[in-house]
Amino acid sequence: FYNVIRLELKGPDNCVRVRQVRILGKIDGESLQIENLYSPITLQQKNCENETLRVFRLITSQVFGELLQGEDGQTSSNTNAGYLLTDEDINPHEESNDLREHMVGILFSRSKLTHLQKQVIVHIVQAIRRETERVHEEWESNLYNSTSASPEEIRNSDRYCFEMLSMVLALSGSAVGRAYLSHQYDLLRDLIVLLQTGSARVQRQVTSLLRRMLSEITPETFTKIVGIKKLPVKDLTNITAENRDCNSGNFDIDQVGVLDVFLSVIAKALTVQVKIRGKNGNTGAHKETNTVTLTTCIHKESLHKRWWLKGTVSKKLAEIIIQLIKDMASGTLSESWAKIAKGAIAENILHLTYLTDEQKLPNNCLKTPTLWLALASLCVLDTDHVEKLSSGQWRQADTEPVPPRPTCCNHDDGETVAVIQCSYCGNLCAECDRYLHLHKKTRNHQRQVCKEEEEAIKVELHEGCGRTKLFWLLALADPGTLKALVEFREGGMRTKGVGITGACRFCGTTGNSGLLAIGNVCADHECQEYAKTACTKILNCGHMCGGVLGETKCLPCLLGCSNDTSLKQDSDDMCMICFTEALSCAPAIQLQCGHVFHSHCCKTVLLKRWAGPRITFSFLLCPICKVEMYHESLEELLTPVKDLYKDVRRKALMRLEYEGLNVTDDIVTSSTRFSNDPASYAMDRYAYYVCYKCNKAYYGGDARCDVELVENYDPTELVCGACSDIARAQMCPKHGTDFLEYKCRYCCSVAVFFCFGTTHFCNPCHDDFQRVTNLSKSELPVCPAGPRAKQLEGDECPLHVKHPPTGEEFALGCGVCRNAHTF
Numbered sequence: 001f002y003n004v005i006r007l008e009l010k011g012p013d014n015c016v017r018v019r020q021v022r023i024l025g026k027i028d029g030e031s032l033q034i035e036n037l038y039s040p041i042t043l044q045q046k047n048c049e050n051e052t053l054r055v056f057r058l059i060t061s062q063v064f065g066e067l068l069q070g071e072d073g074q075t076s077s078n079t080n081a082g083y084l085l086t087d088e089d090i091n092p093h094e095e096s097n098d099l100r101e102h103m104v105g106i107l108f109s110r111s112k113l114t115h116l117q118k119q120v121i122v123h124i125v126q127a128i129r130r131e132t133e134r135v136h137e138e139w140e141s142n143l144y145n146s147t148s149a150s151p152e153e154i155r156n157s158d159r160y161c162f163e164m165l166s167m168v169l170a171l172s173g174s175a176v177g178r179a180y181l182s183h184q185y186d187l188l189r190d191l192i193v194l195l196q197t198g199s200a201r202v203q204r205q206v207t208s209l210l211r212r213m214l215s216e217i218t219p220e221t222f223t224k225i226v227g228i229k230k231l232p233v234k235d236l237t238n239i240t241a242e243n244r245d246c247n248s249g250n251f252d253i254d255q256v257g258v259l260d261v262f263l264s265v266i267a268k269a270l271t272v273q274v275k276i277r278g279k280n281g282n283t284g285a286h287k288e289t290n291t292v293t294l295t296t297c298i299h300k301e302s303l304h305k306r307w308w309l310k311g312t313v314s315k316k317l318a319e320i321i322i323q324l325i326k327d328m329a330s331g332t333l334s335e336s337w338a339k340i341a342k343g344a345i346a347e348n349i350l351h352l353t354y355l356t357d358e359q360k361l362p363n364n365c366l367k368t369p370t371l372w373l374a375l376a377s378l379c380v381l382d383t384d385h386v387e388k389l390s391s392g393q394w395r396q397a398d399t400e401p402v403p404p405r406p407t408c409c410n411h412d413d414g415e416t417v418a419v420i421q422c423s424y425c426g427n428l429c430a431e432c433d434r435y436l437h438l439h440k441k442t443r444n445h446q447r448q449v450c451k452e453e454e455e456a457i458k459v460e461l462h463e464g465c466g467r468t469k470l471f472w473l474l475a476l477a478d479p480g481t482l483k484a485l486v487e488f489r490e491g492g493m494r495t496k497g498v499g500i501t502g503a504c505r506f507c508g509t510t511g512n513s514g515l516l517a518i519g520n521v522c523a524d525h526e527c528q529e530y531a532k533t534a535c536t537k538i539l540n541c542g543h544m545c546g547g548v549l550g551e552t553k554c555l556p557c558l559l560g561c562s563n564d565t566s567l568k569q570d571s572d573d574m575c576m577i578c579f580t581e582a583l584s585c586a587p588a589i590q591l592q593c594g595h596v597f598h599s600h601c602c603k604t605v606l607l608k609r610w611a612g613p614r615i616t617f618s619f620l621l622c623p624i625c626k627v628e629m630y631h632e633s634l635e636e637l638l639t640p641v642k643d644l645y646k647d648v649r650r651k652a653l654m655r656l657e658y659e660g661l662n663v664t665d666d667i668v669t670s671s672t673r674f675s676n677d678p679a680s681y682a683m684d685r686y687a688y689y690v691c692y693k694c695n696k697a698y699y700g701g702d703a704r705c706d707v708e709l710v711e712n713y714d715p716t717e718l719v720c721g722a723c724s725d726i727a728r729a730q731m732c733p734k735h736g737t738d739f740l741e742y743k744c745r746y747c748c749s750v751a752v753f754f755c756f757g758t759t760h761f762c763n764p765c766h767d768d769f770q771r772v773t774n775l776s777k778s779e780l781p782v783c784p785a786g787p788r789a790k791q792l793e794g795d796e797c798p799l800h801v802k803h804p805p806t807g808e809e810f811a812l813g814c815g816v817c818r819n820a821h822t823f
Contacts, residue, residue: 121171121180124164125187131161132190132197139197143311158199165194165205172212182216185225192226192261196308200317207320215333219258219340228258232343251354253370256305259328259344262321264308266376268294269318270477273580275487276362289580297366306369315482322479325380346389348377349468352475353457360472362488371475371486378466379479381459389459406450408432419471422447431542434503462573463595463624474572474582483579505544506530506585520544533599534587546571548587548599548633555590558583566594576623577601589634593627602629606637613713613752613763615688615697617645644690648697651739652682655699655815661685687763689752691720698722699741699815700752701762717766719754721811732814741815745807746772747785748798750815760809764788780806 009016135158168187171177181187191213195206214222223231257263275289295312329345331338351370358364365371408416409426418427423446425436437443449471458469467476477484489508503509504522521531535545539557547555556562558571571584575598586598606629610616620641622629630638656662656678666672667681674681687703690696698720721740732739742751744762751760755769764787765772772789781791784798785806797803803810 118180121184124168125184128161128164128168128190129186131164132193135161136193136197139311158202161194161198162202162205165202165209169205169209172209178212178216182213188213188217188225195261195265196311200314203317204320207317207324211324211333214328214337219336223258226261228256231258231340232347251351253359253368254305257344257347257373258340259325260306260373261308262325263348263373263376264306265313265321266318266379267309267372268311268313269315269482270294270372270375270484271482272375272484272486274362274366275485292366294372298369298372309369309372318482322379326382329380329382342382342384345377345380348373349389349459350457352468352470352473365488374468375475375477375484375486378468378475378477378484381461381466383461386459386461389457410436418450420447421450462569463576465574467572469572476574478574478579481579485574530586546584546588548589550633552632555588555596558588558596566590567596568594569596575601577605589631591622592630593622593625595622595624599633602631602634603637606634606641609641613689613715613718614700614703615644615648615690644697648683648688649679651688651697651699652686653679655686656682687752689718691723692716692718693723694720696720699739699750701750717753717755732817734814734817739815741812743799743803743810743812745809746780746789747787747806748783749787750799750812762787777807782806
């Protein structure tokens with residue numbers, strides 16, 4: 001039996017002098033083993049760290065609020081487990097971003113960090129590391145268990161991590177803080193993990209931090225931190241040499257690029273429409289179309305090193321990353337990042353040309369990260385890529401000539417490029433191949449796509465959409481809507497022994513029997529319907545017109561033959577209304593603004609008109625440039641809409657004038673939205689609806705931006721005052737019944753809806769009709785009454801009229817004359 005005595009000396013000073021320590025006695029036969037002997041320097045260092053931790057906790061308490069109390073009422077000593085109070089638990093006057101920024105500014109305002117400040121940062125980084133490990137484990141668990149936490153659970157679990165990141169973000173606001181944080185490589189690795197696994201608010205903090213830290217880090221350092229083997233080519237003009245190496249069999253499909261971890265965020269947010277066209281059809285048309293996402297195509301177990309392709313992200317985060325990568329490529333972060341970012345984007349697109357025949361098959365291609373990263377790269381294209389990535393522009397240096405391409409043997413111009421190699425006829429362009437092999441004697445010639453055509457790629461940027469074309473694939477992506485299209489052609493394989501005579505002008509289905517043997521439209525019902533309205537004229541270039549029947553002027557050729565400067569799109573561009581089919585897949589029209597859309601899509605927009613009950617006219621604008629739509633084929637649908645517009649405009653201006661608001665500051669001030677435009681101001685201020693009975697526009701009160709759009713409304717309940725005149729109001733001798741208005745039965749507002757054949761409602765009361773209609777007379781508010789039968793303060797009625805008690809029908813009379821007297 002023995003006792004071990006620990007001697008601990010405490011005092012006001014960190015330094016103490018001990019003159020003598022005497023051990024009074026010993027145990028016979030045993031030596032006293034004392035472990036963990038520390039030198040004075042080590043003890044001083046440990047004391048410094050303990051003091052630093054104490055200061056760090058004090059700073060955390062001052063900046064972020066006090067730590068949560070444990071179950072025993074004691075403050076937790078574990079900084080990792082000590083979750084912080086929520087914003088709801090803390091007085092807003094005691095906790096604010098301004099306080100956080102102010103405190104951090106005081107602590108880190110010098111030009112050089114002290115040892116204590118560095119220790120504080122180290123502890124913060126260590127806390128973020130532990131939180132990152134925990135968040136990653138929870139993310140993996142939820143991913144495989146298909147479970148999701150509630151918003152409150154997410155907020156509670158990420159609170160500590162969020163506050164730590166907030167402090168680091170505040171530190172990065174100063175130059176000295178940014179410089180020091182840029183050397184915290186473990187922190188950068190953790191931020192990359194949190195970008196994929198964190199909650200929405202944590203991800204927002206991470207993107208802001210990455211933007212600041214990447215400007216202080218070189219691309220070479222970044223690759224070492226995240227474990228990437230090599231950087232992309234900095235000069236896009238040197239990309240041919242890399243292309244040759246990869247095509248020779250050196251391409252590693254699992255190779256990770258420098259921007260892949262960021263591009264994966266965009267890829268996971270994309271909704272992709274997949275089409276397989278150009279299949280041989282002996283019995284008729286055959287088309288396959290479906291919509292997929294990355295998570296539905298690639299199995300989690302097959303990702304290996306690219307674990308960050310798992311899961312899903314919000315579109316908001318993808319939009320932030322798109323802007324970050326664009327800023328990197330434009331040189332906003334640094335010039336070195338601009339070159340590397342452009343090279344990384346180019347590499348991901350060119351990787352599509354390195355896939356094997358097996359990988360080009362639709363089902364296999366959709367399962368490769370190569371395709372998804374290429375689609376994400378199309379969302380961040382710039383003009384440099386368009387100019388230098390297409391095959392005709394590839395060159396190792398400015399002095400190197402463009403590689404020669406085989407020309408068509410059937411043309412004698414020496415310029416027409418060949419795309420098909422026939423064992424009997426030689427090299428042929430697409431048109432010559434089609435016509436020379438129409439005869440049954442030549443249909444079975446052995447033909448295949450030229451190697452140069454197979455490896456060729458064309459990159460374009462049209463109306464903000466990135467697009468790339470290969471002989472076996474068309475891929476495009478729109479960063480605005482985060483929608484993409486992938487169209488596989490001829491199954492992704494070289495075509496041998498082709499015996500095809502015809503191709504459908506709409507869906508591209510090929511065949512040598514049925515309707516395709518005698519025409520250019522397949523037997524598919526949809527294609528046959530399109531053919532009924534399609535123009536049948538042949539353009540001067542030899543291609544069929546892609547417009548509609550009966551046009552005064554044919555649509556310019558969408559295949560690149562037209563010199564019309566007003567044409568801004570081509571046959572492979574998506575219709576920006578439906579975003580499901582290319583322009584060549586249906587009869588199209590060119591609007592007055594120059595943009596081209598499917599004819600049936602434009603008609604659908606004009607037939608559906610506005611969303612919700614309130615009349616708006618934004619549907620009349622071109623989806624791309626916001627100029628008013630017009631085409632001669634739309635005249636029949638545009639006429640009634642324009643008449644309605646004139647009617648609403650006239651009534652709104654009349655009401656604006658009677659209310660004396662035609663000289664308001666919003667109109668007369670030059671810098672405002674409605675400067676010198678009283679009509680737009682009036683139509684934005686007042687809400688008008690179409691009467692179900694007389695089809696005329698009637699006033700429904702002021703348009704309030706906080707009123708939610710009513711989607712599931714019954715149009716038969718929209719009845720004007722004249723058609724719902726159950727109170728037998730007197731006709732206005734000046735304006736007739738055009739401006740006859742009713743009061744809402746349950747509040748002091750102008751009625752919009754007329755329901756049950758007996759009751760007038762304003763918009764809010766109509767939304768809450770089940771409650772307000774069940775209120776007894778004693779429960780109804782007295783004048784002044786607000787929407788949803790709420791009692792208002794004061795004595796003056798919002799309508800400025802005397803009316804019966806709430807709960808009774810009342811005709812306000814002519815709205816224009818009533819307001820003229822009022823104002």
